[in-house]
Amino acid sequence: MSASPSEPLILNVDDTDAARYAKTRILKRAGFRVIETGSGMEALQLSQEHTPDLVLLDTKLPDINGFDVCRRLKQDPHTAMVLVLQTSASYLASPDRVRALDSGADNYLFEPIEPEELVANVRALLRLARVERELRDMDRRKDEFLAILAHELRNPLGPIRNAVELLRSLDPHSSPAQENARRVILRQTDHMVRLVDDLLDVSRISQGKITLRRAEVELCALLRSAAETAEPNIAARKHVLAVQLPGQEIWVDGDSVRLAQVVGNLLNNAAKFTPPGGRIVLTAALEGTEAVVRVTDNGIGIPPEQAASIFDLFAQAGHAPDRVQDGLGIGLSLVRTLVNLHGGTVNVHSAGPDQGSTFEVHLPLLQRAGTTAPAAAADGAAPARAGDAHRILVVDDNLDSAEIVSALLQFAGHDVHMAHDGAGAIAAALRLQPDVIFLDIGLPDMSGVEVAAKMRGYPQLADTALIALTGYGQDKDRANAMAAGFSHHLTKPVNMETLNDTVRTFMRRDPR
Numbered sequence: 052m053s054a055s056p057s058e059p060l061i062l063n064v065d066d067t068d069a070a071r072y073a074k075t076r077i078l079k080r081a082g083f084r085v086i087e088t089g090s091g092m093e094a095l096q097l098s099q100e101h102t103p104d105l106v107l108l109d110t111k112l113p114d115i116n117g118f119d120v121c122r123r124l125k126q127d128p129h130t131a132m133v134l135v136l137q138t139s140a141s142y143l144a145s146p147d148r149v150r151a152l153d154s155g156a157d158n159y160l161f162e163p164i165e166p167e168e169l170v171a172n173v174r175a176l177l178r179l180a181r182v183e184r185e186l187r188d189m190d191r192r193k194d195e196f197l198a199i200l201a202h203e204l205r206n207p208l209g210p211i212r213n214a215v216e217l218l219r220s221l222d223p224h225s226s227p228a229q230e231n232a233r234r235v236i237l238r239q240t241d242h243m244v245r246l247v248d249d250l251l252d253v254s255r256i257s258q259g260k261i262t263l264r265r266a267e268v269e270l271c272a273l274l275r276s277a278a279e280t281a282e283p284n285i286a287a288r289k290h291v292l293a294v295q296l297p298g299q300e301i302w303v304d305g306d307s308v309r310l311a312q313v314v315g316n317l318l319n320n321a322a323k324f325t326p327p328g329g330r331i332v333l334t335a336a337l338e339g340t341e342a343v344v345r346v347t348d349n350g351i352g353i354p355p356e357q358a359a360s361i362f363d364l365f366a367q368a369g370h371a372p373d374r375v376q377d378g379l380g381i382g383l384s385l386v387r388t389l390v391n392l393h394g395g396t397v398n399v400h401s402a403g404p405d406q407g408s409t410f411e412v413h414l415p416l417l418q419r420a421g422t423t424a425p426a427a428a429a430d431g432a433a434p435a436r437a438g439d440a441h442r443i444l445v446v447d448d449n450l451d452s453a454e455i456v457s458a459l460l461q462f463a464g465h466d467v468h469m470a471h472d473g474a475g476a477i478a479a480a481l482r483l484q485p486d487v488i489f490l491d492i493g494l495p496d497m498s499g500v501e502v503a504a505k506m507r508g509y510p511q512l513a514d515t516a517l518i519a520l521t522g523y524g525q526d527k528d529r530a531n532a533m534a535a536g537f538s539h540h541l542t543k544p545v546n547m548e549t550l551n552d553t554v555r556t557f558m559r560r561d562p563r
Contacts, residue, residue, distance in 0.1 A: 059104035059177055063087040064094040064120070065138075066113050070162070074107060074169065081170045091115035095123055098130045104180065105173060110139040110151070118154045125155030134176045138162055201247045205522035206449050209544035212240045213455040216547045220462050238287060244544065248524075262526070263306040263392055267417060270301040270310075270335055270342055277311045278333055281318035289327045292318075295334045301342045302417040309389045310414075313397075316382040317346040317410050325350030325407075337416070341395075344412040353401040353408050361399055362387040390414070440464045441486040441558055446476040446502070447520070448495050452543070456489060456520070459547045465554070473497035477505055484511055487554055489541075492521035492532070500535040507536035516557035520545065 061078050065071035066089040075085045086101060088094050091112040098106065106124065110117035117137060124130045137151040140162035151159040157176055160168070215236050219225070225233075278294050285292045303310075314333070321331045325348045332347045353361060362383045390397045394415050401408035443465045447453035450471065457467045468483055470476040473494045480488060488506070492499035499519060506512045516539070519532040524542035532540045538557060541549065 058082055058084050060084045060086065060101060061173065062094065062097055062101070062103040062106045064091070064106060064112070064117070065089065065109040066111065067109075070109070070140075074164075077166045077169055078107075078173065081173075083173070089113070091117065091120040094120055098124055098133060099127075102130065103133060105134040105136060105176060107136050107138065107173070108156075110137060118150060121151065121154040121156050132180075134180055136160065136172060136176060138164065201522060201524065203522065204243065204247050205524070205543040206452060208240055208243055209522075210449070210451040210455045212237060212544040212546060213452075213459055215240075217455060217458050217462065220459075220547065234283075238283065240544065263309060265304055265306055268303050268305045268307045268310060270303055270344070270414075271296045273307055273310055274314060274333060274335055274344065277314040277318065280311070281315055281322070284319055285322045285331060288322050288325070288329070290322055290325060290329045290331050293330065293332045295332065297336060299337075301335060301337060303342055303393075303414045304417045305393050305414065310393070313386050313389050313412060314344065314346070316386050317412070320382055320410075321346050321348035321350065321408075324348070338413075340416055342414045342416055344414070345409055347407065347409040349407040352404045352406040353399060354404055355401075358399055358401060362397070386410075386412075440466065441554060442466045442468075442483060443554070444468050444470060444476070444479055444483060444485040444488045445520075446470045446473075446479075446488065446494070446499070447491040448472060448493070449491070452491075456550065459550055460554070463547070463551050463554075473499070473502040476502055480506055480512055480515070481509060485515060487516045487518060487557060489518050489520040489550075490537075492519060492523050492528070500531055503532070503535040503537050518553055518557075 061083045063071055063075050063078065063085055064087070065074065068089070071087055071089065075087055078085045086097060086103070088097055089112075091114050094106065094108070094112075097103075106121075108117045108120060112120070117139070121135045121137060124133055124135060135156045137154075137156040137159045138161075139151075139159075148159045157179075158172055160172060215233050219230075219233055222229075274296060275294065278292060282292060318331065318333065322329075325331065330349050332345075334345045334347070336343050336345075387397050390412055396413045397410065399408055399410050443460055445453050445457045445460070445467060446469070447456070448471050453469050453471065457469055460467045468479060468485070470479045471494075473496045476488070476490065476494075490499045490502060494502065499521065503517050503519075506515070506517065517537045519529075519537045519540040520543065521528070521532075521541075522543045529540045539553060541553065
């Protein structure tokens with residue numbers, strides 16, 4: 052029976068000619084394509100050249116043993132997914148099977164092997180591999196879907212948020228009822244953005260794509276900033292937030308953005324699960340070689356049987372009686388993952404229902420504190436000055452988004468122009484030679500990455516600050532944007548303060 056080119060490819064590795072011939076004949080009769088060799092080094096070379104679906108690998112070889120061949124195959128990214136079926140007539144004890152499996156083998160058979168057993172094992176491993184490939188493909192499609200979903204959700208959120216800010220700027224003396232309505236829209240828009248970001252974080256974490264940008268972080272400054280960010284949400288629930296921090300600085304080695312996310316999630320979680328009028332306390336302390344952050348509330352508490360699972364993905368322990376259960380059950384799972392990535396731990400204590408709860412984050416102290424400014428501290432927003440006006444081009448195929456961003460920038464005194472596709476953006480940029488270009492990535496005729504690369508090819512645009520303003524906000528999107536020549540990457544929606552701060556930042560770097 053001859054094998055079809057579409058049939059799986061097997062690499063048969065055995066230094067005994069008769070044994071190798073017999074196994075090859077059995078596999079070919081079963082319809083597989085087979086290539087073969089008698090040495091370990093040649094097996095590694097053939098695996099690189101042909102990427103077989105499965106390697107039938109004898110343990111006893113003349114140059115290097117099969118255990119080492121298996122280990123090298125599994126450690127090489129190019130061949131890591133190749134199946135390895137280890138065989139041996141020499142190593143027959145249970146520890147040998149364990150050794151083979153520890154080396155990365157997918158299964159282990161003792162010789163002599165009955166033909167039916169060999170074929171059945173090969174087919175079983177190939178079936179499992181096919182299922183695994185399908186699952187990986189589904190996972191990839193899920194990630195693509197989440198990225199597109201985030202982009203499509205952020206596109207309308209941007210104009211909504213910016214339109215409200217523009218109304219506030221145009222009418223700073225509006226009635227309390229109007230201002231309250233604006234705050235509701237902004238608060239709910241920010242909530243939607245957090246949900247989108249949480250979904251994307253879950254996808255990135257499940258793929259192991261979260262990377263920390265570590266630096267020396269002064270924890271007390273970070274906690275004050277996180278508390279200020281969470282204050283509007285806490286105040287909306289009529290809670291009192293108390294921040295109790297030690298007099299001395301506490302330094303940790305961490306990613307200030309991710310640590311702020313941890314604290315923000317815990318504070319928002321406390322606000323959500325505490326009935327109106329509650330009390331939330333944020334504290335920090337030095338305890339031995341650890342920094343300990345605690346968020347305590349007097350809310351609905353946690354039943355003892357649910358305390359162990361509260362950090363699991365999509366888990367929620369009830370809800371406050373005055374509101375429906377909101378959120379996705381993602382926040383605490385993200386907290387645990389991010390804290391673990393920092394080498395710390397997180398736990399929760401509660402005396403039971405209606406007894407409140409305390410979440411504790413333990414982080415290792417930085418052994419040698421630096422003298423640099425805290426990474427979590429951010430520059431205050433400088434007020435706009437008349438001399439700060441610049442020529443700006445806004446490029447977005449979403450007309451509402453382009454018009455609102457342009458209106459916000461015009462309100463700040465800038466000379467603003469618009470384009471809605473890649474070709475129009477390039478033509479407008481060459482005509483206007485703007486100081487700053489806010490450029491969407493998803494354009495109808497070409498991607499913003501292509502537009503940026505083309506713009507960087509024109510000498511007259513060499514000093515223009517190119518800012519990606521897009522709904523695509525994953526790490527790979529930022530990396531692609533920077534590689535194409537963008538100066539900075541902003542994820543929609545952005546507020547008026549961020550737009551103006553970005554313009555000021557890049558114009559300070561390159562005064563014109």
